[in-house]
Amino acid sequence: MAALLDSLAAGFDGNSGRKAALDAVVRDGLPGPRSEAWKYTPLRALERRAFAPAEADVVAFDPALIAGIPAPRLVFVNGVHDAAHSDADALPDGVSLVLGEADRTPRKAADARPGDDVFANLNAALARTGVTLQVEAGAAIETPLHLVFIGAPSDTDRAWHLRHTVDMGEGASLVLAEHHLATGAHRHLDTATLSLRLAAGARLRHARIHDAADGATSFLRTDAVLAEDAEYRRLDLELGAALSRHELNVRLEGDRARVVANGVLLAAGKRHLDTRLGIEHVARDTACELTWRGIGAG
Numbered sequence: 001m002a003a004l005l006d007s008l009a010a011g012f013d014g015n016s017g018r019k020a021a022l023d024a025v026v027r028d029g030l031p032g033p034r035s036e037a038w039k040y041t042p043l044r045a046l047e048r049r050a051f052a053p054a055e056a057d058v059v060a061f062d063p064a065l066i067a068g069i070p071a072p073r074l075v076f077v078n079g080v081h082d083a084a085h086s087d088a089d090a091l092p093d094g095v096s097l098v099l100g101e102a103d104r105t106p107r108k109a110a111d112a113r114p115g116d117d118v119f120a121n122l123n124a125a126l127a128r129t130g131v132t133l134q135v136e137a138g139a140a141i142e143t144p145l146h147l148v149f150i151g152a153p154s155d156t157d158r159a160w161h162l163r164h165t166v167d168m169g170e171g172a173s174l175v176l177a178e179h180h181l182a183t184g185a186h187r188h189l190d191t192a193t194l195s196l197r198l199a200a201g202a203r204l205r206h207a208r209i210h211d212a213a214d215g216a217t218s219f220l221r222t223d224a225v226l227a228e229d230a231e232y233r234r235l236d237l238e239l240g241a242a243l244s245r246h247e248l249n250v251r252l253e254g255d256r257a258r259v260v261a262n263g264v265l266l267a268a269g270k271r272h273l274d275t276r277l278g279i280e281h282v283a284r285d286t287a288c289e290l291t292w293r294g295i296g297a298g
Contacts, residue, residue, distance in 0.1 A: 002030060002047035008122060008159055011053035022125035025118055041245050041274045046217060051159035051189050054079040059152045061183045066148055069179060073146035074099075074131060079160025079190065081129065082150075094139025095174070098132040119219035120247075123191040127163035137169030137199070144175040144207075149192070151216055153184040162192045168202040168230075175205045180220075182213035187242070189217040196222065198230035200254060206234040212241035214269070221247045228254030228283065236263035240273040249278045252286035259287075265294040 005026050012022055030047050031038040059077050063085060066075065071087035074097075081099055088097055135141060149162070168174060178194075198204055212218050218241045224232055232250065250259045259279065267273045279288045 003050050004047045005029070007050035007052070008126065011159070012126065013128070018125045021121055025121045025125065028118065030118055037276065042243070042272065046243065049157070052156050054158055054160035055154060056080070058082045058084070059154060061150055061152045065150065065181060065183050066179075069146050069148060071146075072143070073148055075148045075150065076162065077150045077152055078154060078158060078188065079129075079162060090143070091145070092139075092141050092143055094136045094172075095141055095145070096134045096136075099129060100132065119191050119245075120193060120221050123161045123163060123193045123219075123221070127161040127191075127193070130163040130165070132164070133166045133174075135166070135168045135172040135174050135202075138171045139169070140172070141174045144177045146177045146179060148179045148181065149190070151182045151186055151188050151190065151213055153186045154188070157187045157189070159189040159191075161190070164192070164194045166194070166196045166204070168196075168198045168204060170199040171201040172199070173203040173205075176207070178206075178208040180208070180210040180212055180218065182211065182216065184213070185215060186213050187215035187217075188213075189219075191219045192221070194220075194222045196224040196232070198224070198226045198232060200227040201229045202227070203231050204233070206232070207236075208234065209237045209239070210241075210244060210246070211239040212244060214242060214271070216241035216244075218244040220245070222249065224248075224250045224259070226250065226252050226254060226257035226259065229256050230254060231258045231260075233260045234262070236261075236275070238263060238265040238273055238275060240265070240267060240271040242270070243272045245274040245276070247276045247278070249280075250288070251280045251282060252288070253282045255283045256285045256287075257283060260289045262289075262291045263293075265292070266297060267295070268297040
């Protein structure tokens with residue numbers, strides 16, 4: 001077993017079903033350079049590293065880091081919900097929010113090989129908490145909801161796993177902003193999965209900025225399913241980490257469903273950024289617009 005998987009498995013605390021998922025990850029191991037889905041993401045150095053589980057208590061950080069992020073917002077530090085710096089009181093009517101465990105079934109691509117979904121499966125087995133949002137049918141939520149994830153220094157390299165779900169009712173609309181930020185030097189690892197389900201006619205606008213520490217490792221995944229006439233628009237600013245990967249999977253299940261996904265990747269120094277897009281046109285008259293630009297600096 002790779003040192004990475006060994007250390008992550010040591011932090012397992014869950015039921016037998018999740019244990020079976022974890023055992024399957026350990027059995028399959030990490031994907032190698034022959035995997036088409038992973039050939040541009042180097043994992044050899046990572047598989048030799050070990051990480052301790054996330055701390056139970058919130059790690060302190062300078063609140064000036066999030067001074068420009070308004071309410072409503074939810075803040076997580078090293079994978080732990082920070083109630084003191086969160087503010088959900090301004091959450092508009094029509095949106096319900098629950099902190100707890102979300103759906104743990106990772107979406108598997110039809111052509112995936114064993115090991116291709118390793119970090120999604122690790123996330124499903126090891127995630128202990130996350131955000132569940134439900135938007136009522138017909139609700140029009142124009143005030144952006146901010147999800148803030150901060151990596152902060154600790155006494156050792158740690159790993160944490162978060163799993164989130166957004167369910168949008170028929171004809172609902174929502175604005176969602178993700179902030180992945182860092183304070184201080186650290187070499188932690190985080191995985192996160194965001195599952196989006198848009199009912200008929202729903203509209204979601206989604207912005208994400210990822211600016212982790214120079215030594216950090218991040219594996220993020222967004223799985224979206226759109227019903228008929230639903231529209232998903234997103235904009236990504238990917239500044240990365242030492243090693244970062246984001247997988248965006250969108251399944252257009254309803255007629256006339258539409259996705260517009262634009263992004264900029266700016267890699268500076270020795271940072272490695274990997275973005276993988278997978279769009280499935282299942283129904284009739286579906287559409288996607290994808291405009292991504294990558295820039296290397298230094």
